[in-house]
Every structure is written in structure tokens, then in C-alpha cells.
Amino acid sequence: MVASANTRLRLEAAHLTALFGQHRAVRDVSLLFPAHIVTAIIGPSGCGKSTLLRCLNRMHELTPGASVQGDVLLDNVNIYADDVSPVELRRRIGMVFQRPTPFPTMSIYDNVAAGLRVNGRRRSSDVDDAVARALQQAALWDEVKDRLHTSALALSGGQQQRLCIARAVAPQPEILLLDEPTASLDPAGTQRIEELCHALKRLYTIVIVTHNMQQAARVSDYTAFMYLGSLIEVGKTNELFTKPKVEQTEAYITGRFG
Amino acid sequence: MSGRVLRRHLASRAMTAVVVVLSFTAVLALLLILGNLVLKGASSIDWAFFTKSPVPAGQSGGGVANAIVGTGIIVGLAALIGVPIGVAAGLYLAEYGSGRLGFVVRFIADVLNGTPSIVVGIVAWTFIVRPTHGYSALAGSVALAILMIPMLARTTEEMVRLVPHSLREAALALGYPRWRTSLKIVARTALGGIVTGCLVGVARIAGETAPLLFTALGNLNFSADITQPMQSLSLQIYVYATGPFEEWHRLAWASALVLMGLVLIISITARWVTRQRYGRVR
Numbered sequence: 001m002v003a004s005a006n007t008r009l010r011l012e013a014a015h016l017t018a019l020f021g022q023h024r025a026v027r028d029v030s031l032l033f034p035a036h037i038v039t040a041i042i043g044p045s046g047c048g049k050s051t052l053l054r055c056l057n058r059m060h061e062l063t064p065g066a067s068v069q070g071d072v073l074l075d076n077v078n079i080y081a082d083d084v085s086p087v088e089l090r091r092r093i094g095m096v097f098q099r100p101t102p103f104p105t106m107s108i109y110d111n112v113a114a115g116l117r118v119n120g121r122r123r124s125s126d127v128d129d130a131v132a133r134a135l136q137q138a139a140l141w142d143e144v145k146d147r148l149h150t151s152a153l154a155l156s157g158g159q160q161q162r163l164c165i166a167r168a169v170a171p172q173p174e175i176l177l178l179d180e181p182t183a184s185l186d187p188a189g190t191q192r193i194e195e196l197c198h199a200l201k202r203l204y205t206i207v208i209v210t211h212n213m214q215q216a217a218r219v220s221d222y223t224a225f226m227y228l229g230s231l232i233e234v235g236k237t238n239e240l241f242t243k244p245k246v247e248q249t250e251a252y253i254t255g256r257f258g
Numbered sequence: 259m260s261g262r263v264l265r266r267h268l269a270s271r272a273m274t275a276v277v278v279v280l281s282f283t284a285v286l287a288l289l290l291i292l293g294n295l296v297l298k299g300a301s302s303i304d305w306a307f308f309t310k311s312p313v314p315a316g317q318s319g320g321g322v323a324n325a326i327v328g329t330g331i332i333v334g335l336a337a338l339i340g341v342p343i344g345v346a347a348g349l350y351l352a353e354y355g356s357g358r359l360g361f362v363v364r365f366i367a368d369v370l371n372g373t374p375s376i377v378v379g380i381v382a383w384t385f386i387v388r389p390t391h392g393y394s395a396l397a398g399s400v401a402l403a404i405l406m407i408p409m410l411a412r413t414t415e416e417m418v419r420l421v422p423h424s425l426r427e428a429a430l431a432l433g434y435p436r437w438r439t440s441l442k443i444v445a446r447t448a449l450g451g452i453v454t455g456c457l458v459g460v461a462r463i464a465g466e467t468a469p470l471l472f473t474a475l476g477n478l479n480f481s482a483d484i485t486q487p488m489q490s491l492s493l494q495i496y497v498y499a500t501g502p503f504e505e506w507h508r509l510a511w512a513s514a515l516v517l518m519g520l521v522l523i524i525s526i527t528a529r530w531v532t533r534q535r536y537g538r539v540r
Contacts, residue, residue: 059431064356091433101428105446115432167432
């Protein structure tokens, strides 16, 4: 991928291979995620796109039997180096999952504040401000500002997912990983999340995994196509969708397989 | 209606009837016990029953205040010892117990769960009563705690396992260390179930008699000293029910009713705790 001159290099996977036991779910993938750019990873189910995403914040290794070969560079530092703490790393990289995962015992406010508190921010005025800012960024503030201290489970699915985005961005991470964030939402909820992607890329480097090609076309600047664990093609989104260079990519985006 | 449909209907009816009758039989046992206790014990329950200690054998009057307080102290102390250990063990088993040590701990808990309570009493006698040369409420509490720990460990494990894996991942992805994820997110989410498990465990041990026979021993006088023998409701029932006096039998029935009432209150509280928790969640 060619990064334009004014985008700083942020995150890069270099010859990354992810394994579940002996099975190689991601095979020797090298991929650049430039700063303040939305990169979409598309591909059929089981192609390893979610696994690749989970390697970027070291969530993959939490699965029993899982392992990683190769490097992931964050500002040229290998996040798999011995002196990098995965816990510290995950505070710099926010993640949103397929299904909304609000903490059921916490209020809306406490959900958003959870990542701040674990980071050691405890002064209540600080936290108040950060919670409000995060909820505004996630376009949820107007809907919940009068009931911040009620249960997060009373929210609709789409609201819960935006709450999870607010929770992920509250500690001001540098990178935001979205793992099929609209998979369990209706079209209206999906549209709101997609709009958010556009708004949030000013602040964060975004990597979004999606099986929905239209979504990738709508939200991303760059798109990477994966198949059977390998990276097949990556390029500017409009180019990849209009003039794919690889036969397999064309077959996938025109719906001939996958 | 064709023959086959009719046959299915009849079979369905018959099976439903069987199930209803059998489940009613199960409930009937509880109702019979409760009814019998109320019939024979309720008339002996008055204010003095709760406030006075026993009078010398043969005299009438007196109460079982010593036993009620004793049960409270012994069971309370047992819970104080057993709940932290049992819940911590359960949390360990659920969150970290996939390896060999987890397997061993789980196996031991299962064996302990099936150990007759009188054996636990003998163990407490061997390791506490004999070295200290004296029966004590503390020894009784330890025996009851030993009974409680494996129960709590397994119920806590079950409850914690019910917490969806996605919640753990969400917390870890947010930069929670593993231990903090376990405590702040997973255990807190399972808290309703854990509390219920604890209350059920307390209710179970509150009625235990055998482990207290060699440990707390019993005491006809009022005592709140945990280093000395102490009376409990279950021991009181044992002594009074097997004694020769009509008055004692009367008090035994009443004590049984009170004990049953206590256990029932704890169980209902346990139900209530869960209902409220999940009622709010759904």
C-alpha cells in the first residue's frame, strides 16, 4: 500500500502468521495501516480477517493454543517484543466487537468510564469530562445524557454498540479496531456506525473488519482483501472495487464466490 | 381424530399426570414435615422460648436462647471462614482452572462434597479439639466451613462460567489486567448467583448436627465464648429429642420448627437476591 506523504506511519503487520494450534488462520500477511485512515479488511467467512485484527492488539494470544509468528509494528516498535506489556498495549488500541458487550453490572456512565479508571484516572471532574466527550464522539450523548446512571442494558442494540464505541474511545486510544461492528444491527444502526467511522478517523486510525462489501466501500479509504488466511490484494478502496488487479478479488467483489 | 393421534393424546395426558403426581409427592414430603413441626412445635413457641436458657431437667418453662445464639455464632463464623475460601476457589477454578492444578482442585472439591459430614466432624476433632484439649464453638465452625467450602467452590464456578466470554474479552481489550477482569467484570456480573450459592450453603450447614457432636459439643447454659463448648439448635434437638422428659420433647419440636424457619428464611432470601438481580438485568 502506498501511504501519501503526509500520513504518518502508525501500524504495520510484517510477515504476520497467526496459528490456532497447527492451523494457520493468517498466513504471512504484511499490511500497513496509515494514520487517520480507515482501512477495511474484507473477505469471506473464515478467511482470517478477524484473527488478523485480533493480532493487532494481542487479543489473539488469549485463545488457548493460539500463537503468533512475525511482527506487528506500532510506531516502529514490535508489539510482540518481550518488554511490551499486552495490557498497556491494549490501552492504546481500542476495540469494538461484533456484538455489543456493555458490562451488565455497570451504568451507562460507568461503562464509558471503565477504561479510564483502569488507566488510573479517578478525579471525578476529569472522568465526567472524558465520559461526556466519548459519548459525544460516539453520537450517543443526546440520547443518554439524562440517564447516565441507569443500566446500560436498557439501551437498544444499536445504542449499546455506540456505547461500546464510546467506551473504547474514552481512554483516547491511538487506534480503533472494529470487528464487524454492525453485524448485529439493523440498517439504521448500521448507518449511524458508518457515519461514526467517517467522523472518528480525524481522531483515530481505524481498522474495520467487515463481510459487507458495500460497507467497506462506504466507510474505508483503503481496503484489503483476504482469502484463506492470505492477503490477496490491498489498495485504495475505490480502485480496489472498480479496477481490482487480482482475479480472485474481482471474483469476490462481483459476487462469484464467498 | 385418527387412532394414532388419539393414542398420542392419551400418552401425553398419561405422562403429564405421572409427572404431576410425582412432583406433588416430592413437595408433599416438605409439606408433611412443615405441617408436623407446626402442629407439634408451634404451641411451645412463646417469648420465653426465644429469650430464656434451658431450665434444669424435669422443670417446665425455659427456652433455647442459648441454642439460637449459638447457631448464629457457629454458622456465622463458619461462613466467615468458608465464604472467602470457597468463593475464591470457585473463581480460580472458573477463570484459571483449566490446567492440571485446576483438575486436582476440582476433583478434591467433588470428593469433599461427597464426604459424610460426621467424617468432617472427626477430622475437626482430630486437628482442633484434641490438640487444644477442649471442645469449642470454633472447632464446630471450622468443621462446618470445611463442609461449606467445596459446595461454594463448585456453585461459584458454575455461576462464573455462565458469564459470557465476550464480556471478558471486552474488558481485556480495554486494557484490564486479567485479575481485574476476573474480579471487577466477571465476578461482579456473577455476583447474584454467587450470593445465592453462599446463602444456600449457609442454609445447608445451619442444620448440620453430626460435625458439631465432636466439636461444639453443646452447652446447656448460655455461652458466647467461641473457645468453649456452645449449644446449637441442631444439637439441642438431638439431646432433647432423645431425652426422657415430655418437656424436652416439646422443646425439641419447637426448636426444629425454629431451625426449619431459619433455613427457610435464608433460602427465600437467596431466591429474592437472584430474582432482583436478573429481574433488573432482563
